[in-house]
Amino acid sequence: xxxxxxxxxxxxxxxxxxxxxxxxxxxxxxxxxxxxxxxxxxxxxxxxxxxxxxxxxxxxxxxxxxxxxxxxxxxxxxxxxxxxxxxxxxxxxxxxxxxxxxxxxxxxxxxxxxxxxxxxxxxxxxxxxxxxxxxxxxxxxxxxxxxxxxxxxxxxxxxxxxxxxxxxxxxxxxxxxxxxxxxxxxxxxxxxxxxxxxxxxxxxxxxxxxxxxxxxxxxxxxxxxxxxxxxxxxxxxxxxxxxxxxxxxxxxxxxxxxxxxxxxxxxxxxxxxxxxxxxx
Numbered sequence: 188x189x190x191x192x193x194x195x196x197x198x199x200x201x202x203x204x205x206x207x208x209x210x211x212x213x214x215x216x217x218x219x220x221x222x223x224x225x226x227x228x229x230x231x232x233x234x235x236x237x238x239x240x241x242x243x244x245x246x247x248x249x250x251x252x253x254x255x256x257x258x259x260x261x262x263x264x265x266x267x268x269x270x271x272x273x274x275x276x277x278x279x280x281x282x283x284x285x286x287x288x289x290x291x292x293x294x295x296x297x298x299x300x301x302x303x304x305x306x307x308x309x310x311x312x313x314x315x316x317x318x319x320x321x322x323x324x325x326x327x328x329x330x331x332x333x334x335x336x337x338x339x340x341x342x343x344x345x346x347x348x349x350x351x352x353x354x355x356x357x358x359x360x361x362x363x364x365x366x367x368x369x370x371x372x373x374x375x376x377x378x379x380x381x382x383x384x385x386x387x388x389x390x391x392x393x394x395x396x397x398x399x400x401x402x403x404x405x406x407x408x409x410x411x412x413x414x415x416x417x418x419x420x421x422x423x424x425x426x427x428x429x430x431x432x433x434x435x436x437x438x439x440x441x442x443x444x445x446x447x448x449x450x451x452x453x454x455x456x457x458x459x460x461x462x463x464x465x466x467x
Contacts (some may be wrong), residue, residue, distance in 0.1 A: 188245060191234055192253050199227040199257065200438040207435045217267040224261045231257055232340045243316055250345040251307070251319040258349035259356075263434075266357050286361050293354045293361075303347050318344045356434055363416035388426035394450035395422060396436045401451060403433075 202223045210216035231254070240246040270289065275281035297304060306314070317324045323342055336343065388395055399422055402408060403415045415433040423430045430436070440447050 188238060188240070188249065188253075192231070192249075195227060195231060195234075196256065197442045199224060199260070200442050202227075203260065204435055204439060207432060212271075213267060214271040217264045217271060221261065221264040221268055224257065224264060228257055228261060232337075235340050243320065246321065247312075247315045247319045250321075250342040251315060251348065254342075254345050255349035255352060258346065259352040262350050262353035263356050266353065267360070270357075270361070286364060290358065290361055293358050296354060297351065300347050300351065303344055304351050307348055307351075318342075359414040359416055359433075363414040363420070386426055388428040391450060392428060392430060393436070393439075394454070395426065395428060396430055396433075397440065397448050397450045398454075399430075400433070400437060400440070401448075 203220055206219045206223060207216055210219060235249070240249070274285050303318075319342060321338055321342065323344055396419075399415070399418055403411075403413075403418060408418060419430050419433050422428075431439070443449070446452065
């Protein structure tokens with residue numbers, strides 16, 4: 188299973204990167220990405236339908252970790268497709284109201300499913316054999332209907348994990364959209380009177396993206412409550428460099444064959460060498 192799903196995941200991410208590079212706008216990107224992921228999940232379903240898990244641990248890993256990573260992309264792009272199709276194009280006030288209403292809906296979903304969200308975030312595995320297997324037991328006081336799902340391929344708790352992951356990314360996307368619109372109105376006039384310093388990032392673009400993702404992963408800006416998309420824009424403006432979309436750059440890191448963070452690793456080696464050189 189590991190070999191098949193890893194290869195399929197890499198293929199999906201490669202297609203998503205290509206779509207992101209060629210799409211003319213977010214709406215087009217979301218629609219094409221959704222169709223691409225939909226086909227990928229169909230292949231995953233076909234494989235799992237004829238596959239026998241080696242043991243309970245492998246079954247848990249599939250429903251808790253593997254499948255949610257595929258399904259997250261489907262849900263995320265479906266939500267982006269809806270937002271970009273329905274967000275008002277008139278006044279800023281109408282757009283802001285639409286985004287805030289959508290954010291409220293996301294928060295309500297997190298609150299409703301706080302148990303499974305906190306359970307997975309904590310790294311706990313006490314109930315894995317109960318929740319993340321075929322024909323799982325329901326979570327107390329959180330009824331789910333299993334009658335209309337494929338018992339071989341689907342798991343309601345696995346779906347919730349995927350949706351929570353997708354909504355986390357969607358929340359960052361929406362917050363960034365609100366921040367960007369506010370800054371566009373307030374900073375354009377002010378910036379005309381402020382001379383820019385000549386700061387140009389001369390390293391690989393992928394290097395600064397690795398660093399920013401590390402900062403986000405550690406929660407070092409606003410105690411972790413700061414959109415990754417906005418942090419990317421802050422660094423891009425400060426260092427005069429054009430950066431990729433955070434989600435797409437993270438996907439690119441995930442499919443690297445020679446380690447996820449070669450630039451951070453190289454930077455660490457260079458720093459250690461410099462420290463040792465100064466103290467010899």
